[in-house]
Amino acid sequence: MAARIYQRERNAMQSGRARSGEWILEFESARPKRPDPLTGWAGGSETQEQVILTFPSLEAAKAYAAKNRIDAHIVPASEPRLKLQAYADNFR
Template sequence: MASARIYQRPKNAMQSGRARTDRWVLEFESNEKQRPDPLTGWAGSGDTRAQLRLNFPTLEAAQDYAAREGIDVHVVPAPERKLKLQAYADNFR
């Protein structure tokens, strides 16, 4: 049976907006250990499910898909937003 995790994408440190952070992602966990390629030395495996990422608008939609397809999932809770409120005048103290 396949195993996966469902999580909500956090805001990237390089972006100011919150675009696509409301979507939920289902990501499969790799069943094989990664091994270096003899020619290039890059790490890889034969498990192609580890390359697959599915986006869903809600957590319930992702859980319904996993239940329908027989995928064992665990949900990673969304990180709590930390607001750093400061005034422009604080730069000159």
């Protein structure tokens, strides 16, 4: 069973940073998804990929994966890019 561990990013629609420091352990699907013939939605038969676990730190997520023998790889967090802009730039 494979999983990936990554850090939750800040929501782009809100200015707050709540839950942005959490680490997520998410299971990966072993089989490709296939479209449903009736609705066209992509889905699979694995319920394990619906499980998402949150941890307060990377070490806690690694310890959980090691304890439960989960082959997890860590996805590094992206570097935040700041776009510094003055309000007066809107009127030039």
